[in-house]
Amino acid sequence: MRILVDVGSCCGHARCAEAAPDLFVLNDIGYLDTPEIAVSEDQEAIARRGAGACPEGCITIEEAEA
Ligand code: F3S
Numbered sequence: 001m002r003i004l005v006d007v008g009s010c011c012g013h014a015r016c017a018e019a020a021p022d023l024f025v026l027n028d029i030g031y032l033d034t035p036e037i038a039v040s041e042d043q044e045a046i047a048r049r050g051a052g053a054c055p056e057g058c059i060t061i062e063e064a065e066a
Pocket of ligand 1: 009010011012013014015016017026030031032053054055056057058059
């Protein structure tokens with residue numbers, strides 16, 4: 001699984017980072033500016049929680065190929 005971030009749409013709500021601070025690391029001005037984040041198996045649940053927390057829908061989960 002990986003996380004894809006529409007970095008141009010992030011407006012700094014920071015709810016992703018509150019839900020999953022190890023995965024969603026904001027930059028110095030409080031924006032998520034990492035377009036792609038690798039997710040290990042044990043981080044999948046928290047990744048989904050963080051993605052779902054963004055009110056702008058900036059974060060998409062891409063499931064691993066079977
Ligand atoms: Fe940005 Fe959404 Fe997180 S607006 S800081 S990606 S909650």
